[in-house]
Amino acid sequence: MNFRKSDLLNYRQLWWLDKFLVGHKGYIAGGCFKNIFNGEPVKDLDIFFENSQDFIEAQRYYKQLIKEKPKDWKFSYENKNCWSIYSIKDKVRLELIRNTYGNPKQVISNFDFTITKFAYYKNYDNLDEDDYMAVFEVIFHEDFFEHLHTKRLVVDNVLPYPVSTFNRMLRYAKYGYQPCRETKIRVVTELATLDPEDEKYFEEQLGKSLYEGMD
Incomplete structure (x- = not known):
């Protein structure tokens, strides 16, 4: 599994995300980039963290924003997996994953x-020309753009939640994305190892989303 890193000079489509990475150490990762590069509306941004303390600090930051700017921000919902707020101005929901x-590479690898x-993140080891602010960078799978353009669903790692992946594969198919031959074989093979009598497992897995499965 190979990844590429880059600064943002070639990705003007992503510059509007900068404001959602201010005030905390989180980073954005996952399916929203598919929508952005396809010119589609983005309803949710998934923000991940390197540790629980970073999540707590980000949550504290946004709670303060809600108090100070109630016309711009409001609380959305929370559960054991995430804490969410809504940007009224930008009409986008932020999902703070907990x-x-x-780090970005570790998370998207799964x-x-x-x-x-x-993933879109701030590199604190790479400061701007004034040595003042961390530079925004991206990291992505080397085949991201090829598979996005051809609308191919490709799995290149272990599937800890094969039922969830199968369920998501069906949802992506509604938008024209089709699994490649190798991915079909991998998903079918993984599903064949499961116990069909384990109703509780299947019920839980079929309801898995990003926060309980893998994006």
Whole structure:
């Protein structure tokens, strides 16, 4: 599994995301980039963190924003997996993930489809020309753009939640994305190892989303 890193000079479509990475150490990763590069509306941004302390600090930052700017921000919902707020001005929901931690490469490596393996983050080891602010960068699977353009669903890692991946594969198919031959074989093979009598497992897995499965 190979990844590419880049600064943002070639990705003007992403510059509007900068404001959502201010005030905390989180980073954006997952399926929203598929929508952005396809010129489609973005309803949700998934923000991940390297550790629980970073999540707590980001949550504190946004709670303060809600108090100070109630016309711009409002609380959306929360559960054991994430804490969410809504940007009224931009009409986008921020999902602060709190059950998965790691650096951008670690997190997107565990996502299932290559078209979701993209992250937008601040590199604190790379400061701007004034040595003042961390430079915004991206990291993505080397085949991200090829598979996005051809609308291919490709899995190139272990599938810890094969039922969830199968369920997501059906949803992506509604938007014209089709699994390649190798991905079909991998998903079918993984599903064949499961116990069909384990109703509880299947019920839980069929309801898995990003926060309980893998994006």
